[in-house]
Amino acid sequence: MARSDTVYVCQSCGGVHAKWAGRCDACGSWNTLVEESGASAPLGSSAKAPSRSTRRSRLELVDLGSATEDPKRFETGLRELDRVAGGGLVPGSAVLVGGDPGIGKSTLLLQAVALLAKAGATAVYISGEEAADQVRRRARRLGLADAPVALAAETSLEVILDGLKKETPDIAVIDSVQTLWSDQLAAAPGTVAQVRACAQELVRFAKKKNTIIILVGHVTKDGQIAGPRVVEHMVDAVLYFEGERSHQFRILRAVKNRFGPTDEIGVFEMVDAGLQEVANPSALFLDGRGEAASGAAVFAGMEGTRPVLTEIQALVAPAAFGTPRRAVVGWDSGRLAMVLAVLEARCGLGFGGRDVYLNVAGGLKINEPAADLAVAAALISSFLDTALPAEGVAFGEISLSGDVRPVGRADARLKEAAKLGFNRALAPEGVEGAGVKVDSVSTVQALVRRLGQDAV
Known part of the structure; x- marks a missing residue:
C-alpha cells in the first residue's frame, strides 16, 4: 500500500500528526490541525529525510578562553529602543517584534530604520x-520622507532574499513574517510550515551576511506571537x-535577548x-493624580534597572449578588487572591461578601511580587475608607504567614x-x-494597625 504524503500540522504548537483529529495531542488545542503536504513538514516529522553525503566535514573546535571582541552595535537614536536591545542592535542578529494590531510596531521600526539610514x-x-x-x-x-531608506512591497521569500543578497544592507525590516511564503512549500502563507521555513532562511541570511534582520510578528488573542514557538528560539531577541x-503611551519589553538583559522596558508616548520617547516614565504614570483618596497607593517598582512609580487603585464594595466579584487590571489575579486570603486569615478582614476591584493606573502591567504591600495597603485603605498619605509610596513582598519580606x-x-x-x-x-x-x-x-490609626 502506498504511503500518503499528507500530514496534519497543529497551527498552535507545530506538532505533526499522521491523521486529522479535533484536538492536538501535543498542546491540547482544538481545531488547529491543518492538512499539509509531507514535503512541507517540519524537521523531525515523518517526511522522508534527504540522503546524507558520504563526505564528512571535520568539526572545528576553538578554545573557550580565546579573546573575542564585543560586536559593535548600531545605535538607532531611540534611546528607549537601544536600552531594551542592550545598548543597540548587534550586526548579524535576528530580532522578532510582536504586538497587538495598530499598537505602533510599524511606526516604531520605520522611525528606527530612518534614523539609522540618516x-x-x-x-x-x-x-x-x-x-x-x-x-x-x-x-x-x-x-x-528625506531618510534614504529603500522600500519594497513583497511577500515571496525567494524574491526578498535575492534582493537582500544584491544590496546586503546593514539592517532590514520584514513586516510581517506571517505574510511571507516560499514556493518550495505547498502550505499556504501564515501556516506553521511557511512561518518556520521563512524565518529560518532569513535568520540564516542574517548570520551569513552580518545583516540585522527585524521580523514583525502578529499576536494571538492570548497576547503571544502567532506561529510556532520554535521561531522565538531561532531569533536572538524577542520584543x-x-x-x-x-x-497614549506604549511599552517595549524584552522577553528574550542574547545580547542584553531581559527585564528592561522602554516607554514611548x-x-x-x-x-516619542519618555525619559521619566514615573511622571507619566502619575500624571493626573488628584487629591488623596481611599483605595489609592503609589507603588515604587523596578523595571529592569529603571525605577518606576505608578498608582495602584483598589475598590472594596458590598457584593450586589450572592457571589462576590474579583476584577483585576494590570496585575496577577492569582496574586490578588493570595493577598486577600492573607488579609482575611491573619488580620480578620472580611472580603468574602464584598466585591474587589484592582487597577494599575495608566495600563502598566506589574509582574514583581514587591507590589504586594502596595496592593494590601490599597485594599485596607478602601476597606477602612481612609486615605493613605498623598506623599507616601509602598513596596514589599507579603508571605503566606503574613510577614513582609x-x-x-x-x-x-x-x-x-x-x-x-x-x-x-511603607517598606519592610x-x-x-x-x-x-x-x-x-x-x-x-x-x-492594618498603622492604617487604622490614621483612620482614627
Whole structure:
C-alpha cells in the first residue's frame, strides 16, 4: 500500500500528526490541525529525510578562553529602543517584534530604520501588508520622507532574499513574517510550515551576511506571537510592544535577548508625529493624580534597572449578588487572591461578601511580587475608607504567614520617590533612605494597625 504524503500540522504548537483529529495531542488545542503536504513538514516529522553525503566535514573546535571582541552595535537614536536591545542592535542578529494590531510596531521600526539610514547605515524596509506608497505616506506624516531608506512591497521569500543578497544592507525590516511564503512549500502563507521555513532562511541570511534582520510578528488573542514557538528560539531577541489604544503611551519589553538583559522596558508616548520617547516614565504614570483618596497607593517598582512609580487603585464594595466579584487590571489575579486570603486569615478582614476591584493606573502591567504591600495597603485603605498619605509610596513582598519580606533595589526605589516629591514610604524592616521617612512594617497586622490609626 502506498504511503500518503499528507500530514496534519497543529497551527498552535507545530506538532505533526499522521491523521486529522479535533484536538492536538501535543498542546491540547482544538481545531488547529491543518492538512499539509509531507514535503512541507517540519524537521523531525515523518517526511522522508534527504540522503546524507558520504563526505564528512571535520568539526572545528576553538578554545573557550580565546579573546573575542564585543560586536559593535548600531545605535538607532531611540534611546528607549537601544536600552531594551542592550545598548543597540548587534550586526548579524535576528530580532522578532510582536504586538497587538495598530499598537505602533510599524511606526516604531520605520522611525528606527530612518534614523539609522540618516546616520549612514544602509536600511531596507520590506512590507508584506502595505503598498510602498502607504509606507511612504506614513514616512511623510512622521517627517521622515528625506531618510534614504529603500522600500519594497513583497511577500515571496525567494524574491526578498535575492534582493537582500544584491544590496546586503546593514539592517532590514520584514513586516510581517506571517505574510511571507516560499514556493518550495505547498502550505499556504501564515501556516506553521511557511512561518518556520521563512524565518529560518532569513535568520540564516542574517548570520551569513552580518545583516540585522527585524521580523514583525502578529499576536494571538492570548497576547503571544502567532506561529510556532520554535521561531522565538531561532531569533536572538524577542520584543513585545504593549499598550492600550485608550492610553497614549506604549511599552517595549524584552522577553528574550542574547545580547542584553531581559527585564528592561522602554516607554514611548503616541503623539501626532509618531512615537516619542519618555525619559521619566514615573511622571507619566502619575500624571493626573488628584487629591488623596481611599483605595489609592503609589507603588515604587523596578523595571529592569529603571525605577518606576505608578498608582495602584483598589475598590472594596458590598457584593450586589450572592457571589462576590474579583476584577483585576494590570496585575496577577492569582496574586490578588493570595493577598486577600492573607488579609482575611491573619488580620480578620472580611472580603468574602464584598466585591474587589484592582487597577494599575495608566495600563502598566506589574509582574514583581514587591507590589504586594502596595496592593494590601490599597485594599485596607478602601476597606477602612481612609486615605493613605498623598506623599507616601509602598513596596514589599507579603508571605503566606503574613510577614513582609524585603525586596531588592530598595535604595533606587526610594531615590526615585524622593526625586518626584514623595517623603514617606511603607517598606519592610531594615530599609533606609536619604530624604524619605521610612515607616517599617514587619507584618500585615502591623500594616492594618498603622492604617487604622490614621483612620482614627
